[in-house]
Amino acid sequence: MSEVLVLVDHVDGAVSKPTLELLTLAKKLGEPSAVYIGPADKAGDAAERVKAFGAEKVYVVDDAATKGYLVAPKVETLQQIAEQAGGADSLGGVLVVSNFEGKEIAARLAVRLGSGLITDAVDVADDGTTTQSVFAGNYTVAAKVTHGTPIITVKPNSANPTEGAGAGTVEQFTPTISERAKAAQIVASQPRKSTGRPELTEAAIVVAGGRGTGGDFAPVEGFADALGAAVGASRAAVDSGWVPHSYQIGQTGKTVSPQLYVANGISGAIQHRAGMQTSKTIVAVNKDEEAPIFELVDFGVVGDLSTVLPAATEQVAQRKG
Amino acid sequence: MTKLNILVCVKHVPDATADRRFEEDNTVDRVGVDGLLSELDEYAVEQALQLKEKADAPDDVTVIALTVGPDKAVDAVRKALQMGADQGVHVTDDAIAGSDYLGTSLVLAKAVEKVGESLGDGRVDLVMCGMASTDAAGSVVPAMLAERLDLPQVTLASVIETQGDQVRIKRDGDTATEVIGATMPLVMSVTDQSGEARYPSFKGIMAAKKKPLETYSLADLGLGADDVGLSVAYSEVTETTERPPRTAGEIVKDEDGSGATALTEFLASKKFI
Ligand SMILES: Cc1cc2nc3c(=O)[nH]c(=O)nc-3n(C[C@H](O)[C@H](O)[C@H](O)COP(=O)(O)OP(=O)(O)OC[C@H]3O[C@@H](n4cnc5c(N)ncnc54)[C@H](O)[C@@H]3O)c2cc1C
Ligand SMILES: Nc1ncnc2c1ncn2[C@@H]1O[C@H](COP(=O)(O)O)[C@@H](O)[C@H]1O
Numbered sequence: 001m002s003e004v005l006v007l008v009d010h011v012d013g014a015v016s017k018p019t020l021e022l023l024t025l026a027k028k029l030g031e032p033s034a035v036y037i038g039p040a041d042k043a044g045d046a047a048e049r050v051k052a053f054g055a056e057k058v059y060v061v062d063d064a065a066t067k068g069y070l071v072a073p074k075v076e077t078l079q080q081i082a083e084q085a086g087g088a089d090s091l092g093g094v095l096v097v098s099n100f101e102g103k104e105i106a107a108r109l110a111v112r113l114g115s116g117l118i119t120d121a122v123d124v125a126d127d128g129t130t131t132q133s134v135f136a137g138n139y140t141v142a143a144k145v146t147h148g149t150p151i152i153t154v155k156p157n158s159a160n161p162t163e164g165a166g167a168g169t170v171e172q173f174t175p176t177i178s179e180r181a182k183a184a185q186i187v188a189s190q191p192r193k194s195t196g197r198p199e200l201t202e203a204a205i206v207v208a209g210g211r212g213t214g215g216d217f218a219p220v221e222g223f224a225d226a227l228g229a230a231v232g233a234s235r236a237a238v239d240s241g242w243v244p245h246s247y248q249i250g251q252t253g254k255t256v257s258p259q260l261y262v263a264n265g266i267s268g269a270i271q272h273r274a275g276m277q278t279s280k281t282i283v284a285v286n287k288d289e290e291a292p293i294f295e296l297v298d299f300g301v302v303g304d305l306s307t308v309l310p311a312a313t314e315q316v317a318q319r320k321g
Numbered sequence: 322m323t324k325l326n327i328l329v330c331v332k333h334v335p336d337a338t339a340d341r342r343f344e345e346d347n348t349v350d351r352v353g354v355d356g357l358l359s360e361l362d363e364y365a366v367e368q369a370l371q372l373k374e375k376a377d378a379p380d381d382v383t384v385i386a387l388t389v390g391p392d393k394a395v396d397a398v399r400k401a402l403q404m405g406a407d408q409g410v411h412v413t414d415d416a417i418a419g420s421d422y423l424g425t426s427l428v429l430a431k432a433v434e435k436v437g438e439s440l441g442d443g444r445v446d447l448v449m450c451g452m453a454s455t456d457a458a459g460s461v462v463p464a465m466l467a468e469r470l471d472l473p474q475v476t477l478a479s480v481i482e483t484q485g486d487q488v489r490i491k492r493d494g495d496t497a498t499e500v501i502g503a504t505m506p507l508v509m510s511v512t513d514q515s516g517e518a519r520y521p522s523f524k525g526i527m528a529a530k531k532k533p534l535e536t537y538s539l540a541d542l543g544l545g546a547d548d549v550g551l552s553v554a555y556s557e558v559t560e561t562t563e564r565p566p567r568t569a570g571e572i573v574k575d576e577d578g579s580g581a582t583a584l585t586e587f588l589a590s591k592k593f594i
Contacts, residue, residue, distance in 0.1 A: 011496060070474065070501060071464065099495040100460060100477060107461035108468040110423060116555030117422055119459045129559065135341045135456070142560035150556075183473035184507070187489065188500040205593065227593065235513075245493050245514060252361065252452065252513045260593050270337050274458070281591060282570075283584070294572055299587045303575025311581030319585065319594050 002030040002092035003057070003085050005078065007105065008050060009097040011191075013042025015049040017202045020161035022095040022154055023053040025124045029150075030092025032166060033057040035081060037074055040064065043170075051168025053161055059173045071101060072181035075108040080175045088113040088148040093128065098153035098255075099201070106153045115148025122158045122257070122278065136251075136270055137277030156201045157257045192246055195231070200247070203230035205260045206279070208249055210234035210272075212265015212286065212305060215242045219309035220264050226316040232256065232276075234266045250275035264305045268293030285309065325382045326440050327369045327447045328433055330466075331362040331401050333394035334456040341456070347558040348419045348551060349456060351391055358397040362451035363404070363518035365511040368481055369449050370405045370519070383407050385436055385445075389417060389428045395534070402529035403521030409534040410436055416539055419551025422457075426465035428549055431542035433470060439535075446486070450510040452477055463510040473503040479514035 004026040009016045019034075026032035034050040036043055040062040047058040059081055066073035082091055094109065096102040098120050110117035121130035128150045132141045145151070200206065207229045209220035217231070224231045232254070233247040249256055251274040261279035266272060268284075268291060276282070277296065284293045289302040301308055335341045335354040342350050366386065373382040386401035388394045389412045398409035412432050420428070437444045448470070450463040467474030478490035478501075486505040491498070493514070521529070539545060547553060573583045588594050 070476075072474070075468075101495050103460050104464035104474070104476060107422065107459075107464040110555070111426070111465055111468040114555075117461065118556055119422075119461060134458075136337070138341070138564055139343065140562045140564060141347075141558055142562075143556055143558045145556045147555040180471060184475050184501055184503045186499055187502040189494075189497045190499070191497045227588075251455065251458070260588075260591070281593075283587070285580070285584070289572070289574070294570075296567060297570040297572070299570050299584070300572040301575055301580040301584050302572060303580040307578075308575055308580045308584065311578055312584045315581060315585040316588070316594055319589060 002090055003033045004030040004092040005081065005085070005094045006032050006034050006055070007078065007094070007096045007102070008034050008036045008046060009099070009102065010036070010038055010046055013038055013046050015046050016097065017161065018097045018154070018156040019050070020053045021156070021159040022097065023050060023055060024159045024162050025154060026093070026095050027054050028124060028126045029128060031056045033059060033085070035059045035061065035078060037061040037063050037077055047168060047170050052163055052165055054164050054166045055168050056166040058168055058170045060170055061173050061175060066177050066182070068186050069182045070184040070186060071104045071108065072184065073177045074105050075112065076177055076181050077173070077175040078105070078109050079112045081173060082113055088115045091149040093150040093152060096151070096153045098155045103153050106151050110151045113148055113151070115151050116145030117151045118143050118145060119153045120255070121152050121154045124152060124154065133278050136274040155255060155257065197224065198228070198230045200230045200232055201254050201256055203256070203258055205229035206232050206249070206256050206258045207262045207264070208232035208234065208266060209237055209264050210266030211236040211240070213237065213242065215240065216306070217242060219306055219313070222313045223262070223309045223316070226313045226320070234272050263293050264309060266293055267291050268296060323381060324442050325372070325376065325447070326385070326437070326442070326445050327372060327382065327449060328385045328387055328436055328445045329362070329365050329369045329401060329406065329449045330429060330462070331366065331386050331388050331397045332359045332451070332454045333357070333388055333390045333397035334359045334454055337455055343561040346419070346551065347561050352393070356393060356396065358400040359451055359455045361453055361455055361513060362397070364513050364515050365449040365451045366401045366404050366406060367518040368478075368511050368515055372481070372483060383440070385410060387429070387432055387436065388412070389425060389432065391418065398534065399529060400521065402532045402534070403525045404519055405525060408532060410537065411534065412537045412542065414539040416546035416550045419554060420549045421554040421556050422459060422461050422465060423555045424549035424553070426462050426469055428539070428542065428544065429462065430466055430469035431544055432537060433466070435537065435542055444506055446505040448472070448508040450508070452510050452512045463508055467508040470508065473507040475501050475503050475507055476510040478509055478511050481509070481511070481515070
C-alpha cells in the first residue's frame with residue numbers, strides 16, 4: 001500500500017483532534033505517515049499520539065531553525081519527504097487540516113508536486129473522492145484529483161477519530177531549507193490566550209452571540225459553559241469590539257460544523273451562514289420571528305436572549321445535577 | 322524607492338445573494354448568474370489605493386487591477402478602476418473556462434510577469450489579493466502565486482505598513498496574532514479587518530471610462546489551451562447536488578419562561594445535556 005502523508009497540526013507538540021481525524025481518513029487511502037514539524041523535545045509525545053491513531057511511520061522534523069518563517073519551510077519539508085517516498089505518483093495522498101496555514105501549505109505543495117488540490121473537504125472516500133459543501137452550504141460537491149497525488153485539506157469535525165495503533169516507526173528527517181523560503185519572517189507573535197473552553201473549530205457544541213447581545217456576552221458564555229461548549233460570534237459582535245476576532249464565525253472568520261450550533265441574537269446573514277450552515281443541529285434564540293436564521297433551525301425560540309438564556313442555563317445545570 | 326507598481330488581483334464572482342449554481346459539466350455557472358467584483362477583493366483594492374494616497378509622490382505609484390475570467394469578468398476590473406485604480410488588465414480566453422486553482426494561478430502568474438514587463442521600469446512590486454474569493458473560498462490562490470512567482474507571501478493582512486521596499490503586516494493567524502515582515506517584491510492578501518472599502522464616486526465612475534484597459538489572450542501570455550482549462554485540470558468535480566431544503570424546524574414563542582423550558586427539553590431530547 002502507498003504512503004499517505006498526514007501533516008500533524010499541533011500546538012507546541014500537543015496534537016490537535018483534527019489531526020487524529022486526518023489519520024482516520026488516511027487509512028482509507030493507504031498507510032498513514034505522520035509528518036511532525038515542531039520542537040524536537042516534544043516529538044516523543046506527539047509520535048505516541050499519532051501512532052495510537054494509526055500512523056505507520058512518523059517523520060520527525062526539528063523546526064528550531066525554521067519556525068520563525070511563514071509556510072514555505074514546511075512546504076519544502078513536505079516536498080522533500082514526498083520525493084524520498086518516491087514522488088507524487090507513488091504517494092496515496094497528502095492530508096492537511098483546513099485552517100489558513102494548512103491551506104497555504106497544501107496550495108504551494110500542489111504547485112511543487114504538480115498535483116491536484118482539493119480544499120475544505122468534509123469527507124474522503126476510499127477511492128479518494130472528496131465531499132465539499134459550497135455556496136454557503138447550498139450545494140454538495142463530489143470531486144477527485146486527476147493528476148499527481150491528491151492533496152486534500154480537510155475541515156475539522158469531518159470524521160470520528162478511531163483508535164488503532166500503527167507501527168509508528170520514527171524517522172528523523174532533516175530537510176534542506178532554501179534561503180528563499182525564509183523570505184517572510186514572523187517578526188512578532190502573540191499566541192492567543194486560552195479561553196479554557198473547547199477550541200472553536202473542534203468543539204462538539206458552539207454557542208454564538210451577535211449584535212442582539214447588546215454587548216453583554218455573559219448570558220451566551222454562561223449557557224456555553226453549562227453545555228461545555230465553545231463560544232463564537234457574528235462579525236457584528238466582533239466589529240463592535242465585544243469579543244476578539246478569533247471568535248468570529250463566517251465567511252471571513254472560522255468555519256464550524258459542530259453537532260449543535262446555538263445562535264443567539266444573530267440574524268443569519270449569508271456571510272454568517274457560510275461559516276455554520278453545515279452544523280448538524282441548529283438552534284436559534286432571536287426576538288424577531290422574521291429573522292432569516294429561523295429558516296435554518298431545527299429548533300427556535302422567539303424571545304429575548306437576556307431572559308431565555310439565563311433561565312435555560314439554570315435548567316441545564318439542574319438536569320446535569 | 323522611486324516608483325511603486327501595485328497589481329491587485331480581482332475576481333468576478335456570481336452574486337452570493339442570487340441563486341448560485343453549476344453548469345451541466347459541473348463548473349460554476351459564471352454566465353447565467355449575475356456577477357460582481359468579489360466583495361473581499363474590494364478590501365485589497367482599498368488598501369492598494371491607500372498605499373498610493375499615503376505615498377510621498379502618489380503619481381509615482383501605479384495601481385493595476387487584474388482579472389482572469391469570461392467576457393463579463395471585465396466588470397470586476399471596471400469597478401476597481403472606478404474606485405481609483407489606474408489601469409486594468411483582463412485575461413480572457415475560451416480555453417480558460419473550467420480551470421482549477423492550478424490553472425488559474427498559472428494564468429495569473431504569467432499575467433503578473435507580462436504586466437511587469439510592460440511597465441517600463443520592469444516589475445510589479447506588490448501583488449495584492451483578497452483573503453478568499455466569495456465563490457471558491459479557497460484562500461489558496463495568493464499562496465500559489467507566491468510559489469509560482471518565487472516571491473515571499475505575506476497573507477491575511479489586517480494592517481499594512483511600508484517603508485521603502487520593506488513591508489510589515491499585522492495579522493490574526495490560526496493560533497496567534499502576528500507581525501510578518503518581508504521585502505518587496507512580494508505577494509500579499511488582505512482581510513476584511515483592514516477597513517471598509519470606498520464606493521466609487523461619480524467622478525471616479527466618469528474617470529474610469531478613460532483609463533487604459535488591456536485584454537490578453539492565453540497566447541499573449543505564452544500559454545496554450547493544453548496548459549489550462551477544464552480538460553487539463555488537476556482535479557475534477559464529478560457531481561454537484563443542491564442540498565434539499567431544510568425541513569422546517571419547530572419554533573416556539575417565549576411566554577413567561579416557557580422558551581427556556583422548551584429549549585432545554587429539546588436539547589435533552591437530542592442528548593446534548
Ligand atoms: C465582506 C463581508 C464579510 C463578512 N463576513 C462575516 C463573517 O465572517 N461572519 C459574520 O457573522 N458576518 C459577516 N459579515 C457581516 C454580515 O453581513 C452581517 O452584517 C452580520 O453577520 C450581522 O451580525 P448579527 O446577526 O449579529 O447582527 P444583526 O444582523 O444586526 O442581527 C441581530 C439580531 O439580533 C436580534 N436581537 C436583538 N436583540 C435581541 C435580544 N435581546 N434577544 C434576542 N435577539 C435579539 C435581532 O432580531 C437580529 O435578528 C460580513 C460582511 C461582509 C460585507
Ligand atoms: N480568476 C481570478 N482573477 C483574479 N484574481 C483572482 C482570481 N481567482 C482568485 N483570485 C485572487 O485570489 C484571491 C483568493 O482566491 P481563492 O484562492 O479562490 O479564495 C482572491 O481574493 C483574488 O484576489
